[in-house]
Amino acid sequence: MLPPLKALPVFESVARLNSFSRAAAELNVSQSAVSHQIRALEDYLGESLFQRQGRYLTLTQEGKNYLDAISSSLSHIARASNQIRGEEDTKIRIAVYSSFAVCWLMPRLSDLQHKHPNLDITITMTHGAPELSDKTADCFITTDQEKRGFESTLLYQETLFPVCSHAFYQEIKNTLNLTSEELKEQLKSKPELLEGFPLITSFGIYNEYTEDWRSWFLERNSAIPSNVKFHKFSHLLLAYEAAKHSLGIALVNDYMFNEKDTNSPLVRIPTHHIHTNDHFFFSYKTSRRNETAIKEIKQWILNEASSLKAHT
Structure with a gap:
C-alpha cells in the first residue's frame, strides 16, 4: 500500500530546507497544511521523521533513511513529467573538489555560460x-568512479610539478648565480638543486606531510x-597561496596552473613532474544520461x- 502521496514532496521540501515555514513558502501553502501532511505521513509510517529541539528541526535516523530512499524517485517523477509537458529542466548542480572549483572551474565558468546560456548552474565545493x-x-567531478548506477568518464590522471612566485624564481637564479637558460639546463640533470630552498608541502593529496616531495625526489x-x-x-589551495606569496617552492597539480596564462602569479620550474594515483572522472546517474x-x-x-591533457 502506498503512503499518502501528497505528503512526499512536502516531506522532501521540509527535509531539504530544514524548516516548516520555508517549506510552506516554497510550496505556496500554509504552515499548518505542511504540518498536517507531515503528521499524516508519520502516522502512516509509524515513525517520527523529524526531531524538534526548540527552534531547531533535524531529521531523525528514520527520516534520513526515508529521505535517501524516496528523493531519487521524486526527482525521476518530476523530470519525467516535465519532459512529457515539453519542459526541459535547465537547473543543474555540480559537486567538485574545492581546489578544482576555485582554480579550474571558476575561471572557465564565463565560457560555459556563454556557450550554454540556458543552463542554471549551482556549484557545490567538497x-x-x-x-x-x-x-x-x-x-560530479570526482576520483571515485566505483558506484553502482553511475556512469564515469575519465578526464585525466593528476600530475604534480614544482612552482614558485616570479620573485622567488628570481631569488633562485640569483642564489645559484645562473641565467634562466642555465637554470633550465642544470635542472634537467640536477633537480636536487631545489633542495637548498624552502619547500612547501600539503597534507591533502597523500594524507601525509612531505609525502608529495618524497615522491618527487624518489622519481629521480x-x-x-x-x-x-x-x-x-593542510590543503593544496593553501600551498598554492603560500607559493604565490614567496614562501618557497610548492608542488601543485595540473588543473591549478595554466602555462598559457601570462598573468599567472606562479612560474613552473623547468624540471620533472610526477603522477599521483588519482584519476579524475565526470560522473552522473546512468538513468539521467540522456538529459x-x-x-x-x-x-x-x-x-x-x-x-x-595537452599541456601536461
Whole structure:
C-alpha cells in the first residue's frame, strides 16, 4: 500500500530546507497544511521523521533513511513529467573538489555560460570525495568512479610539478648565480638543486606531510635531504597561496596552473613532474544520461579536459 502521496514532496521540501515555514513558502501553502501532511505521513509510517529541539528541526535516523530512499524517485517523477509537458529542466548542480572549483572551474565558468546560456548552474565545493547521490548534486567531478548506477568518464590522471612566485624564481637564479637558460639546463640533470630552498608541502593529496616531495625526489631515485626546510599546509589551495606569496617552492597539480596564462602569479620550474594515483572522472546517474543539461555539461568539460591533457 502506498503512503499518502501528497505528503512526499512536502516531506522532501521540509527535509531539504530544514524548516516548516520555508517549506510552506516554497510550496505556496500554509504552515499548518505542511504540518498536517507531515503528521499524516508519520502516522502512516509509524515513525517520527523529524526531531524538534526548540527552534531547531533535524531529521531523525528514520527520516534520513526515508529521505535517501524516496528523493531519487521524486526527482525521476518530476523530470519525467516535465519532459512529457515539453519542459526541459535547465537547473543543474555540480559537486567538485574545492581546489578544482576555485582554480579550474571558476575561471572557465564565463565560457560555459556563454556557450550554454540556458543552463542554471549551482556549484557545490567538497573537501573530500563528494557523495554520489541525487541529494548531493546532479553530476560530479570526482576520483571515485566505483558506484553502482553511475556512469564515469575519465578526464585525466593528476600530475604534480614544482612552482614558485616570479620573485622567488628570481631569488633562485640569483642564489645559484645562473641565467634562466642555465637554470633550465642544470635542472634537467640536477633537480636536487631545489633542495637548498624552502619547500612547501600539503597534507591533502597523500594524507601525509612531505609525502608529495618524497615522491618527487624518489622519481629521480633520491631521498629528501635531512636539512630541507618545509612549510606545511593542510590543503593544496593553501600551498598554492603560500607559493604565490614567496614562501618557497610548492608542488601543485595540473588543473591549478595554466602555462598559457601570462598573468599567472606562479612560474613552473623547468624540471620533472610526477603522477599521483588519482584519476579524475565526470560522473552522473546512468538513468539521467540522456538529459540535455547533463549532456551539455559533460561535453563542455570533456573538451576543456582534453586541452588540459595537452599541456601536461
